[in-house]
Structures are given as C-alpha cells and as structure tokens.
Ligand SMILES: O=P(O)(O)OC[C@H]1O[C@H](O[C@H]2O[C@H](CO)[C@@H](O)[C@H](O)[C@H]2O)[C@H](O)[C@@H](O)[C@@H]1O
C-alpha cells in the first residue's frame with residue numbers, strides 16, 4: 413500500500429488528545445497509523461528568517477513535519493488571503509471580502525515555501541492528501557518541483573456558485589491550481605455543481621460523466637465526499653455521560669426547564685446573531701415559553717486576528733446582554749453564553765441533556781456539531797435538531813426541523829414547534845438522522861476518498877465528454 417502524506421494547516425500532534433483533537437484529527441491519524449505516513453503542516457509558530465526545513469519527529473508509524481513561517485507571510489496567508497478573502501467568498505459573504513494583491517502574493521509564497529519544505533520528504537509513489545483552502549496552490553507548486561505522484565484535495569468549506577466565485581480577482585488562477593490535483597473532493601452535490609458549472613461556463617473546460625473534468629491539458633475528477641463523525645465514539649461518550657457529574661450539575665442548574673444548545677466557533681458564518689435574535693423573538697412572541705426554556709450557546713473565540721471576528725464578538729456580547737436584561741427573572745437567565753472550548757465528553761453530556769440542538773449557520777461546509785448532537789441522543793427520549801438549510805449537513809439530516817436562518821420569526825416559530833414535538837415524532841425524526849450519521853462516518857469518508865485517489869490513473873481515453881468538446885488528443889505525460 414502506498415505511503416500516505418497528509419497536508420493541513422493545523423496538525424494534531426500526538427500530544428493533543430484533549431479538546432483540540434477532534435474527529436477529523438483522530439480519523440486522519442488513524443489512516444496514517446494504518447499505512448504509515450507523514451503529516452505535514454504549520455508548526456503554529458512564526459519566526460523572522462525561519463529555517464527552510466520543517467521540524468521533524470516520529471510517533472509510531474507517523475512522521476510529523478512542522479514548518480515554521482515568517483510572521484508577515486503567515487499573516488498574509490492565514491488572516492489575509494485564506495481567512496480574509498477565501499473564507500468570506502466561500503461562505504457567500506461578499507460584503508466582508510477583502511482582496512489585496514500583497515496577501516494573494518503572500519498566500520502563494522507560503523504555498524511555495526510549504527512545497528519546497530515537503531518535496532525532500534516525498535517518495536515517488538506517495539499519495540498526497542491536501543486539506544482545505546489554505547493550500548489550493550500546493551499541487552501546482554509540487555508539480556513545478558517535479559512531483560508526479562497522486563495528489564488529492566479536500567475542500568472542507570462550501571464551494572460558491574459562479575456568480576459569487578467570479579467576484580474573486582484570482583478566480584481563474586485558483587481553478588488552474590485545482591486542476592493540478594488528481595481528485596478534488598467537496599462536501600455536497602451543490603458544491604460540485606457550482607464548481608463544474610464554473611468550469612464549463614467560465615473556464616471553457618469540459619465535463620465527462622463521473623465528474624471527470626478537462627481543463628486545458630489537464631484531466632482531474634471532482635466528486636462529493638460528505639464528512640462524518642466517529643459515531644460509535646460519540647454514542648459511547650454520550651452513554652458514559654448519563655448519570656455523570658457533568659450531567660447532574662447541568663440538570664440541577666436547569667431546575668426542570670428545557671435546554672436548547674448551540675456549539676459554534678465564534679464565526680460570522682455560523683449565524684449567531686440571527687440565532688440569538690430568534691431566541692429573543694421566541695420569548696417575545698411566545699410569552700408562555702418564558703422561564704420554561706434556557707438556551708446555552710458555547711462559542712469559543714476564533715481567528716481574533718481578523719477584524720470581522722472581533723466585531724462579531726462585540727455584537728454578540730451586546731445581544732446576549734440585551735436578551736438577558738429584558739427577560740431574565742431572579743431565578744432564570746434565558747441565555748447562557750460561554751466563550752471557552754469544552755472537551756468532547758462534556759459536550760456529549762450537554763448534547764444529551766438538551767431537548768433542542770440549534771445549528772443555524774448562514775452557510776457551512778458540513779457542520780459536525782449537527783451530527784454529534786444526533787449521535788449523543790438517548791434513543792428512548794431523543795431531542796430535536798433545528799438545522800439551517802444552508803449547512804452541508806442538511807442534505808443528509810432530513811429528520812431535522814429545517815429552518816432558513818435569515819427568517820428570524822420563522823426560526824422562533826420552529827423553536828416553538830420543536831419544543832412541543834410529541835415523543836413519537838421525535839423518535840421517528842431522530843431515527844432517520846441517526847441512520848445517516850451511523851452510515852456516513854468519518855472512517856468511511858476517509859476510506860472512500862483514499863480509495864478513489866489510489867485508483868486514479870489517467871482519466872483518459874475512454875471518457876465521453878459532455879458539453880464542449882475535449883481538446884485534441886495528443887501524447888501527454890500524466891501531469
Ligand atoms: O483552524 P481554524 O482557523 O481555527 O478553524 C477551524 C476549522 O474550521 C473549518 O472547518 C470546516 O471543516 C469542517 C470539517 O469538514 C466542516 O464540518 C465545517 O463546516 C467547516 O467549516 C476549516 O475548514 C478548517 O480548516 C479549520 O481548521
């Protein structure tokens with residue numbers, strides 16, 4: 413079996429087994445342990461004139477290679493182009509999009525630095541799996557340095573429709589970069605359609621059945637791989653939470669009231685102001701709900717180096733204060749707003765206690781919290797997932813109460829409906845959701861992407877293009 417090389421901006425080092433080592437990290441580490449391999453990414457450190465070589469250490473069959481970056485490059489790359497340009501673009505927030513040439517250049521420079529640092533570690537038969545929007549140009553850089561092996565890319569966030577994508581001044585270059593991969597994985601069919609429509613309508617590429625794409629002299633495949641969670645582990649954690657100290661403390665604090673829970677990084681894509689407003693609207697328009705339901709929003713700080721995230725933090729503090737100021741009683745605080753992260757076991761206890769899981773992003777690649785909430789429920793008395801139609805998870809979790817997060821009054825009514833839902837309906841809806849969560853796990857996601865990437869050859873002679881004709885055949889190398 414070929415050796416696996418994983419590239420991601422954040423690398424879950426083997427020392428991090430706690431809150432930070434989420435399901436994705438665990439699955440990737442498991443895949444690496446199975447075949448042996450390399451996990452390459454940013455060290456989390458910056459330094460003026462950093463060494464060109466990454467820091468390397470081994471743990472079991474896995475080699476970790478961590479690259480330190482120059483502080484200006486890191487800023488242009490992470491806070492600049494990745495999270496100031498691509499993140500808002502891919503989440504359909506054009507009003508928040510900042511494009512600066514210096515950041516675009518910094519983004520490319522960091523990708524070139526990473527490719528130069530990775531290249532000496534690669535063997536010709538390695539399979540390289542690159543994760544996320546921080547590294548779209550990485551394959552181009554590795555190809556330029558002479559790597560001819562298989563490279564796959566998984567995009568964890570939404571892919572925008574052409575009208576939105578075209579606002580990015582560097583759109584054509586980015587899609588050329590994508591074409592240097594062999595396999596491009598996206599979360600949903602909608603994302604795949606959006607990218608393929610751009611390729612055929614704007615980039616003069618062609619598309620064959622199975623998502624094979626021809627662009628200039630390149631052929632690559634685009635397909636859907638919806639990410640999942642380690643469902644068994646979550647079920648075990650949730651069962652262990654029953655009767656735990658965490659659960660007892662939480663139950664005691666609720667004093668018989670229903671709990672609605674939200675768990676989101678403090679990110680504008682997660683729709684937190686609308687969620688708070690909907691909860692306020694529930695208390696206003698359904699006064700009988702006052703003092704019967706408590707909302708708990710866990711929102712760990714995220715990307716504080718980006719101005720929009722700091723502004724959102726202030727906005728939410730104000731909103732939470734005004735809801736509590738207006739509706740609190742001397743024995744009831746309507747909205748508990750917590751900014752620190754919690755470990756998986758504690759989250760499992762909170763999810764299981766909560767009558768409602770409220771996941772209402774304005775746009776989200778998948779949203780693993782939605783799946784975790786489902787997995788943590790007690791099958792005999794499950795809670796209800798209130799889910800935004802704009803989360804990737806909504807494609808699978810049709811047993812949820814689906815809402816439009818831009819409709820605050822509609823969300824308030826949906827919360828009211830979900831709070832009154834009879835047990836039979838809750839069970840039916842939960843079963844439909846749980847079937848999906850148990851089937852499409854993180855392990856399946858990992859295996860199916862790697863299976864397809866391993867099977868890549870030339871997407872060649874036998875493909876029947878649809879739409880504009882393929883370029884004339886000429887002898888070509890695989891890359
Ligand atoms: O590394 P950060 O800047 O702190 O951000 C955390 C991660 O956020 C994004 O997560 C996405 O991936 C999830 C798993 O596929 C998906 O469920 C979610 O919808 C996405 O938002 C980002 O893509 C990661 O690179 C970040 O590490």
Ligand SMILES: O=c1ccn([C@@H]2O[C@H](COP(=O)(O)OP(=O)(O)O)[C@@H](O)[C@H]2O)c(=O)[nH]1
Pocket residue numbers: 431432434435675676677710712752753754755756759778779780781782784
């Ligand atoms: O206090 C927290 C908050 C979140 N998470 C985890 O962070 C992940 C968030 O993933 P999701 O896909 O929902 O959104 P992202 O933050 O990746 O955009 C989930 O596994 C959560 O359980 C956590 O471990 N502790």
